[in-house]
Amino acid sequence: MTQTTHADALESAPGPGRSRRGQRRPESPLRRLARALGPVPWVAPATVLILFVVIWPVIAMFQTSGQSFDSMGFNHGSAGWKNFTRLFDEPVLGGVLIRTVVWVVVVVALTMLVSLGVAQLFNKQFPGRRVARWALIAPWAASVVMTAIAFRWMLDPNNGAITVIAHDLGIVKQYNATNWLSEQVPAFCWEMFVAVFVSVPFTTYALLAGLQGIPSEVYEAAKLDGASVFRTYWSVTLPLLRPALMVAMLINVMNVFNSFPIIYEMNGGNANSADATSTIFMYTTSQSSIGEAAAMSVVNFGFIIVIVLLFLRASKWNSAED
Numbered sequence: 001m002t003q004t005t006h007a008d009a010l011e012s013a014p015g016p017g018r019s020r021r022g023q024r025r026p027e028s029p030l031r032r033l034a035r036a037l038g039p040v041p042w043v044a045p046a047t048v049l050i051l052f053v054v055i056w057p058v059i060a061m062f063q064t065s066g067q068s069f070d071s072m073g074f075n076h077g078s079a080g081w082k083n084f085t086r087l088f089d090e091p092v093l094g095g096v097l098i099r100t101v102v103w104v105v106v107v108v109a110l111t112m113l114v115s116l117g118v119a120q121l122f123n124k125q126f127p128g129r130r131v132a133r134w135a136l137i138a139p140w141a142a143s144v145v146m147t148a149i150a151f152r153w154m155l156d157p158n159n160g161a162i163t164v165i166a167h168d169l170g171i172v173k174q175y176n177a178t179n180w181l182s183e184q185v186p187a188f189c190w191e192m193f194v195a196v197f198v199s200v201p202f203t204t205y206a207l208l209a210g211l212q213g214i215p216s217e218v219y220e221a222a223k224l225d226g227a228s229v230f231r232t233y234w235s236v237t238l239p240l241l242r243p244a245l246m247v248a249m250l251i252n253v254m255n256v257f258n259s260f261p262i263i264y265e266m267n268g269g270n271a272n273s274a275d276a277t278s279t280i281f282m283y284t285t286s287q288s289s290i291g292e293a294a295a296m297s298v299v300n301f302g303f304i305i306v307i308v309l310l311f312l313r314a315s316k317w318n319s320a321e322d
Contacts, residue, residue: 061301064294083291087299092281099188100257100277107195107256112249114196115203122204123211140201148265151194155180155266181266188275191263195256203248210244211237250311254304278303 068079087093122133139147154161157179166172180186214237222232238245260279267275276284278300286293 058301061294061297065291065298067291067294069290079291083289083295084298086289087285087292087295096276096278096281099275100279103188103192103195103259103277104253104256107192107199108249108252110192110196111199111203111252111256112245115200115207115248118200118204119207119211122208136201136204138201139198142198144198144259145261145265147198148194148262151190152181152266152268155190181268184274187266191266191275194262194266195259198262199252199256203252206248206251207241207244210241213244214240246311246314250308253307257300257303257307 065083066078066080068076068082070076118136122129122136151162155163157163163172163178167174172178180190218236218240219232222236227235258279259277260283263275263277263280264283278296282293282296282300285296
């Protein structure tokens, strides 16, 4: 007979969760439940935040858009589609939507163009680069409301800093002759300028991070192949910068679309101005009809969803290719 050694006995002994035949013992329901609930403490705070900050307001918004409210804010029950009918019957709605599209397209396009150039500059070595990077943070770190008010003061027709400079350069013949913020087109142009001014810092740093993530070996290979500077930028830099460009563009579109304080504050709190976008119009409408304002917010929410879907399609998030 072969004697069983101590090592053989340990090897043949059943381990935790196993029977003597090597088969795994069935796991108890409590253990399975504990393992399934293991990630809950980690994801619960984010889930609660999303539910109360995102999901619940959206549900309340849709509910409000179908309710009838009086001027005092009392709910008188269901209104069906009447709020949407009144909204689409508004004679100024068409102009508001067109102005919103122009506002978003122009501000985002100029922001991306300027930020791309500044990011390229900051990606190079030059004296004072660190100071320049710090200085760029200021417009982004400052309150948007404060920035809008500061530009409104600088555009004062009597003694605003921009007015004084324009007078010294001969652009303005005399003080108090031109009030840019009192005319629709100049006011809208200045508001878009301020929107670009406060959007450039974040976009620049997002693109700068993308540029610094491009391997230097790629540029060396392009140089060895004899590619010109323009060809290298077009065929190497921009394709590799695409993820950063798409993310920066999406965030800018959403921020600019929902922008409220720039137009509102530069008009001195006059929300009934002719250069109102859909967000300003929604606020104006809420003063007289809460239900109609909620209907406008649903329309705005629909625009945001469409923008996000277009972004996901453009970025090929569900494609294996890239």
